[in-house]
Amino acid sequence: MTTEQVPILGMTLAEFIPVAKRHGMSLFTAQTLYRGFHRRGEVQGGTFPEWISDARRPIKDRHVDGETVKFTMALDDGLETETVVIPMRHSDDTTTRTLCVSSQVGCAMGCRFCETAQMGLMRSLSAAEIVAQLHAARFMIGDAATGSPGYPIKNVVFMGMGEPMDNIDAVLTAIQVITDRNAYEVAPIHVTVSTVGRIEGIRRYGEFISQTGFHRLNLAVSLNAPNDRIRSEIMPINRSEPIADLMAALLAFPKRVNAAICVEYVLIPGVNDAQEHCDEVCALLRPLRCSLNVIPYNPRRGSPWPAPEEPRVQEFVARAIANGQFCKRRGTKGRSAMAACGQLGNENIRARKFVELGDKVGDKVGDKERVQIRVVGAQNAPEVA
Ligand code: SF4
Incomplete structure (x- = not known):
């Protein structure tokens, strides 16, 4: 991409129009081009003018597990994004789809x-690369059942690879495009950003949703433990941002009518699934208006823990409800395609990272990067390190 090129996938119509006018395009043509591309996946004449960069990338893999579809897109630098289309069946027998980006x-x-x-972290995605995942789901991955080029997407959740709050500028820009009435028109109430509990990011997101038009966006927080001792064992972030700080940030988050924070709790056998853990979590959450979302653990590759047995999941949920906590159990979808919650991540790229970074360490990688490699790699991937 030359410096003049603009990333149409990462721009709202309001941002695109003045740039288009500077390139001599009329208002009508700019609107037609923008809407045709984002709403219908069309590029008039087959190619964009040279000042527009096209961040659509080829679909590399497509795994189907029932109606759940995981797909990857090849990025310019050889990395890949991973995205999952998840069907949600409703009581009236209709199906809507959620996109996990x-x-x-x-x-x-x-x-x-x-x-x-x-x-470990390879890199953050640009706003255009995030929106490209929605564009691909709608217009590029193909739905064999209907013959259409993609799927209608009702919900977008930032629960795929990465910590969204560590890439908050790109995430907020992407949300503006995803919800733009001239583009994908996903209602803000159907967009959720999920965080491990990054406090500064929660504050920034809270500021953003205080703006007109965005107050119905949702926040999900991955808690996963009843106390600091267990949380620090399974989530290293808790050592620098412990539960008390997280709770203070959540209590300060803007309160909205009909919108509760979603607290996610991955239920791991023998780690956080005891009835006393449930009581402790419910007591912790009592001051907060929230929904507790229990997610049966989906074993990662080389996992030290199995998936929980169904009766244990049900007991935990029942105990939370008996404690007066609004609580739901998340259904498991896509486990056999490694597309379920917590299962995204390309083992080939991961293996390549360790080879490439190993070479670079011998070359000229700075201390900062070397420390990150050691911390991320050794701490979280013992079977690789
Ligand atoms: S659950 Fe996985 S993707 Fe989410 S913050 Fe933790 S390590 Fe990152």
């Missing part, structure tokens, strides 16, 4: 139960 390639957070953590 990645905000980074890999992740630096190192949660021990997560496949992505095994990669």
Whole structure:
């Protein structure tokens, strides 16, 4: 991309129009081009003018597990994004689809139960690369059942690879495009950003949703433990941003009518699934208006823990409800395609990272990067290190 090129996938119509006018395009043509591309996946004449960069990338792999579809897109630097289309069946027999997008390639957070953590952080995605995942789901991956080029997407959740709050500028820009009425028109109430509990990011997101038009965006927080001792064992971030700080940030988050924070709790056998853990979590969450979302653990590659047995999951949920906590159990989808929650992450890229970085360490990698490699790699991927 030359410096003059503009990334149409990472721009709202309001941002695109003045740039288009500077390149001599009329208002009508700019609107037609923008809407045709984002709404219908069309590029008039087959190619963009040279000042527009096309961040659409080829679909590399497509794995189907039932109606769940995981797909990867090849990026220019050889890395890949991973995205999952998840069907949601409703009581009236209709189906809507949720898109789980990645905000980074890999992740630096190192949660021990997560496949992505095994990669470490490769890099953050641009806003255009995030929106490209939605564009591909709608217009590029193909739906064999209907013959259409992609799927209608009702919900977008930032729960794929990466910690969205560590790439907050790109994530907020992407949300503006995803919700733009001239583009994908996903209602803000159907967009959720999920964080491991990055406090500064929660504050920034809170500021953003205070703006007109965005107050119905959702926040999900990955808690996963009833206390600091267990949380620090499975989520290294807790050592620098402990539960008390996280709770203070959540209590300060803007309160909205009909919108509760979603607290996610990955239920791991023998780690955080005891009835006393449930009581402790419910007591912790009592001051907060939130929904507790229990997610049965999906074993990552080389996992030290199995998936929980169904009766244990049900007991945990029942105990939370008996404690007066609004609680739901998340259904498991896509486990056999490694597309379920916590299972994203490309083991080939991960293996290549360790080879490439190993070479570079011998060359001229700075101390900062070397420290990150050691911390992320050794701590979270013992079977690789
Ligand atoms: S659970 Fe989320 S924050 Fe934690 S390592 Fe995985 S992708 Fe990163």
